[in-house]
Amino acid sequence: MTVTDGRDLWLRRFHPAPDAPVRLVCFPHAGGSATFYFPVSAALQGDSDVTALQYPGRQDRRSEPNVDDIGALADRIAPVVAPLFDRPVVFFGHSMGAIIAFEVARRLEVQGHTPAMLFASGRRAPSTRREENVHQRDDDGIVAEMKAMSGTDAQVLGDEELLRMVLPAIRSDYRAIETYGPVDAAVGCPITALVGDDDPKTTVPEAEAWRAHTTAAFDIRTYHGGHFYLSPRAAEVIALIRQTLRGTAAVG
Incomplete structure (x- = not known):
């Protein structure tokens, strides 16, 4: 599969730094986008x-079919990300993005590409499972879930036309993550799990279970907040990522 012509569809660089010694690849949550x-x-x-993934079915890719299977999405992303490994790469994924990052890492390891670190934020470990059916709800039920999680721009939730435009991608993402796993595999890169102490989607023990999914080092950081603790704790999380990036660059 050749991806050269389509790579720009998947990867977004808002502040290009082609000479930087390390890369950070970011994977959005369900319903999220690169922005x-x-x-x-x-x-x-x-x-x-810093490079962020843009999944099909949203924003400038909204005319493309949604992908409602984590494995299929990881299969498509892995060859797009592989060329970025001309220098050390760190993965950061939030919620569904953490699982996609993990599955992409699994696929790339087979090709000899191992991330220097995988940050798994706001998501329970692949081996844990809950019975969830948000993707089977009607539109109002999905909107209620989005509001409860506080991860969607209030402007979107208040704009009926825009909301109806993004709902198919959100439903598809929920279907993908809610039908995933459980998976017992491990990767060879270190994993740092990040979790809010009041996250209704991921308990601290469920985040701690990521320990079993790496054969390298494991760490867990707990922050005050809910599923999107990232917003109020941005400075702390970015400081942690920066420390890791600088350490990775120093090792080379």
Whole structure:
């Protein structure tokens, strides 16, 4: 599968840094898009070449079919990300993005590409499972879930036309993550799990279970907040990522 012509569809660089010694690849949550990571990219200018994934079915890719299977999505992303491994690469995924990052890492390891670190944020470990059916709800039920999680721009939730435009992608993402796993595989890169102490989607023990999914080092960081603890705790999380990026660059 050749991806050269289509790579720009998947990868977004808001602050290109082609000469940076390390890359950070960011994977959005369910219903999310690459622009979620714009503030991260802005904050880490000078430390990394920050790249964010743009999944099909949203924003400038909304005319493309949605992908409602994690494995199929990882299969498509892996060859797009592989060329980025001309230097050390760190993965960061939030919620569904953490699982996609993990599955992409599994696929790339087979090709000899191992991330220097995988940050798994706001998501329970692949081997854990809950029975969830948000993707089977009607539109109002999905909107209620989005509001409860506080991860969607209030402007979107208040704009009926825009909301109806993004709902198919959100439903598809929920279907993908809610039908995933359980998976007992492990990767060879270190994993740092990040979790909010009041996250209704991931308990601290469920985040701790990521320990079994790496044959390398494991760490867990707990922050005050819910599923999107990232927003109020952005400075702390970015400081952690920056420390990791600088350490990775120093090792080379």
